[in-house]
Amino acid sequence: MDKFHSLKGIAAPLPIVNIDTDMIIPKQFLKTIKRTGLGVSLFYEMRYDNDGNLIKDFVLNTSPYDQSKILVAGDNFGCGSSREHAPWSLKDFGIRSVISTSFADIFYNNCFQNGILPIVVSPENLDQLMTAAKNQIEFTIDLPKQVVKVGNHLIKFEIEEFRKERLLQGLDDIGITLGYKDKINAYEEDKKNKKPWLFKDN
Amino acid sequence: MSNQGPKTLFDKIWSEHLVGQREDGTNLLYIDRHLVHEVTSPQAFEGLKLSNRPVHRPEATIAVADHNVPTINRQNIEDPQSKIQVETLAKNTKEHGIQYFDLMDQRQGIVHIIGPEQGITQPGMTIVCGDSHTSTHGAFGALAFGIGTSEVEHVLATQTIVQNPAKNMRISVNGELPFGVNSKDLILYIIGKIGTAGGTGHVIEYAGSSIMGLSMEGRMTICNMSIEAGARAGLISPDQTTFNYIKGRPYAPGTEHWDQAVEYWSSLPSDNDANYDNEIVIESSEIDPMVTWGTSPEDVVSVKGTVPNPSSAKTENKKKSIERSLEYMGLKPGTKITDIKLDKIFIGSCTNGRIEDLRKVASIVKDKKIASHVQAMIVPGSGLVKKQAEEEGIDKILKDAGFEWREAGCSMCLGMNPDQLKPGERCASTSNRNFEGRQGRGGRTHLMSPELAAASAITGNISDIRDFT
Numbered sequence: 238m239d240k241f242h243s244l245k246g247i248a249a250p251l252p253i254v255n256i257d258t259d260m261i262i263p264k265q266f267l268k269t270i271k272r273t274g275l276g277v278s279l280f281y282e283m284r285y286d287n288d289g290n291l292i293k294d295f296v297l298n299t300s301p302y303d304q305s306k307i308l309v310a311g312d313n314f315g316c317g318s319s320r321e322h323a324p325w326s327l328k329d330f331g332i333r334s335v336i337s338t339s340f341a342d343i344f345y346n347n348c349f350q351n352g353i354l355p356i357v358v359s360p361e362n363l364d365q366l367m368t369a370a371k372n373q374i375e376f377t378i379d380l381p382k383q384v385v386k387v388g389n390h391l392i393k394f395e396i397e398e399f400r401k402e403r404l405l406q407g408l409d410d411i412g413i414t415l416g417y418k419d420k421i422n423a424y425e426e427d428k429k430n431k432k433p434w435l436f437k438d439n
Numbered sequence: 440m441s442n443q444g445p446k447t448l449f450d451k452i453w454s455e456h457l458v459g460q461r462e463d464g465t466n467l468l469y470i471d472r473h474l475v476h477e478v479t480s481p482q483a484f485e486g487l488k489l490s491n492r493p494v495h496r497p498e499a500t501i502a503v504a505d506h507n508v509p510t511i512n513r514q515n516i517e518d519p520q521s522k523i524q525v526e527t528l529a530k531n532t533k534e535h536g537i538q539y540f541d542l543m544d545q546r547q548g549i550v551h552i553i554g555p556e557q558g559i560t561q562p563g564m565t566i567v568c569g570d571s572h573t574s575t576h577g578a579f580g581a582l583a584f585g586i587g588t589s590e591v592e593h594v595l596a597t598q599t600i601v602q603n604p605a606k607n608m609r610i611s612v613n614g615e616l617p618f619g620v621n622s623k624d625l626i627l628y629i630i631g632k633i634g635t636a637g638g639t640g641h642v643i644e645y646a647g648s649s650i651m652g653l654s655m656e657g658r659m660t661i662c663n664m665s666i667e668a669g670a671r672a673g674l675i676s677p678d679q680t681t682f683n684y685i686k687g688r689p690y691a692p693g694t695e696h697w698d699q700a701v702e703y704w705s706s707l708p709s710d711n712d713a714n715y716d717n718e719i720v721i722e723s724s725e726i727d728p729m730v731t732w733g734t735s736p737e738d739v740v741s742v743k744g745t746v747p748n749p750s751s752a753k754t755e756n757k758k759k760s761i762e763r764s765l766e767y768m769g770l771k772p773g774t775k776i777t778d779i780k781l782d783k784i785f786i787g788s789c790t791n792g793r794i795e796d797l798r799k800v801a802s803i804v805k806d807k808k809i810a811s812h813v814q815a816m817i818v819p820g821s822g823l824v825k826k827q828a829e830e831e832g833i834d835k836i837l838k839d840a841g842f843e844w845r846e847a848g849c850s851m852c853l854g855m856n857p858d859q860l861k862p863g864e865r866c867a868s869t870s871n872r873n874f875e876g877r878q879g880r881g882g883r884t885h886l887m888s889p890e891l892a893a894a895s896a897i898t899g900n901i902s903d904i905r906d907f908t
Contacts, residue, residue, distance in 0.1 A: 253760070253763070254756055255635055259874040259875070260875060260876070264854055268524055269520070270482065270523060270527050272482050287881075313635060317666075318571050319569055319570055319573075320478075320479065321482075321569075321588040321589060342639060343584075343585055347589065350590070399465050411592065413461060414593065415492075415597060417459060420458050421495070421597060424469055435564070437693065
């Protein structure tokens with residue numbers, strides 16, 4: 238998995254609450270069997286008109302936001318479906334961090350599987366960051382120090398230690414868990430005796 | 440969470456499935472059953488292949504194609520991409536020795552319908568699937584939640600998932616349900632009350648006499664939409680209703696282990712003095728049949744109500760969000776809900792595509808005709824639901840009334856297959872999400888119960904079942 242250490246750039250403001258995963262990547266793009274190539278379809282219905290032409294005033298279609306690596310969005314970002322196509326499309330577009338006041342659980346988890354850093358801030362800080370994004374003030378995100386720096390403002394954010402480490406080192410989660418294979422096997426042996434009906438394998 | 444002291448249903452399932460702690464401090468939770476479908480699994484199988492990893496326990500996984508499949512002429516999937524996805528699932532499951540119900544198998548259907556139907560879903564289990572509506576299985580007192588594709592790969596490779604415990608929330612609904620009010624109205628009301636982020640970080644346990652009085656199918660509708668309240672999972676204590684439902688189903692414990700299983704299942708309900716991080720108590724007498732007016736499942740109102748006015752919003756953000764929804768939905772503030780004219784009716788989905796739902800619809804539309812300006816479609820949740828309905832003559836009643844009778848699948852709940860709304864079309868839908876574009880670009884969705892959708896099909900407007908004769 239790609240590592241994440243720090244990030245600098247202009248953030249794109251998207252002041253909408255409850256941005257759901259259907260908005261991030263609509264259903265017609267879920268038919269792929271690949272993880273890549275979804276960036277062009279990110280926010281498809283907000284970005285393109287019925288004829289497939291770019292909607293000029295949508296934020297990600299305007300310069301400099303079409304190059305943004307950071308998104309600042311309203312509350313409850315990523316609600317809805319479990320589709321990992323949502324973070325895949327963000328990442329393929331170039332977004333490596335999303336800042337909001339809250340994220341839906343599954344989406345939040347999916348971000349970390351793809352080297353994307355979701356940052357939770359207070360409503361007051363979100364307002365400040367949204368304004369800064371609109372004014373095209375440069376953001377600096379420093380994961381080791383857990384801060385977002387905008388102008389002279391330093392906004393601290395919380396992140397669970399294991400998630401931070403995984404992003405910093407780009408760790409392979411499955412590889413780590415397979416290191417505990419003996420424990421998994423022992424668990425199964427124990428349950429086979431105690432709950433045999435669970436192992437009446439098809 | 441301590442090991443001593445009173446425990447919730449969630450705490451009990453959690454501690455029973457804890458394999459251990461990794462060095463990074465995360466917990467490894469054992470997964471009893473893994474359900475797999477065509478849309479969120481291809482990249483997971485590809486990942487296994489790239490790192491040359493086998494499936495740890497193929498027998499614990501069951502696969503079915505549902506999201507993408509046509510509901511007519513299914514021998515031939517016309518969309519080449521959908522076809523590749525379905526074929527890829529068939530190939531991957533064969534390669535890894537995973538049970539797969541193919542499109543011609545009568546057991547095929549929506550993954551969250553067939554799990555319970557086959558008896559795969561059982562109390563006390565951990566169940567995951569690359570689909571957010573996995574919360575459905577919580578109706579059996581199983582800890583069941585949706586996961587992303589990377590996690591699907593993790594479960595295939597290790598039969599575990601990396602998790603930290605959720606917080607416990609209990610929502611109790613007490614009292615006898617008023618006439619015309621059923622499980623769909625209850626869950627819409629709850630989502631309206633706590634909001635789409637109200638359950639974030641929590642597992643919601645539903646309790647109280649109104650909940651425990653529901654059939655298993657009604658309980659599944661409740662748990663199904665837990666994700667629409669932002670919760671990781673929904674849970675309902677297993678009881679005799681649960682055991683009766685499971686007994687005798689193909690994957691249920693056989694006679695040799697039945698008593699032992701029931702004894703364990705009976706130990707699962709939350710202890711009386713268990714502690715919850717959050718508690719909500721609702722009297723069912725305050726609940727009306729509910730309908731959504733906007734583009735989020737929290738945008739609910741009584742069918743007797745009106746479309747809200749943005750100027751009455753408490754915050755500027757909420758005001759903007761209502762304005763955006765109303766513009767998308769093509770609705771004016773103050774419009775009576777029952778004055779909203781419909782174009783389409785969709786009855787189906789993992790929320791309301793079961794036999795009881797179809798029976799209710801049939802009882803309402805029997806010897807009547809749908810309004811001339813609406814198109815109405817019924818998509819049974821599984822091949823077996825369809826078969827059962829046909830044996831009961833339900834298909835005939837529905838077809839006589841003007842409904843289209845389709846093959847099983849997710850269909851217009853998410854419109855990945857050809858069943859979609861056209862821009863501006865307005866639909867009464869028994870599904871779970873009214874997001875912008877969900878049922879088709881520019882499509883306008885009103886979520887409601889099968890009873891309301893059936894009455895609305897006949898009148899052509901959103902209708903209150905209580906006024907309907």
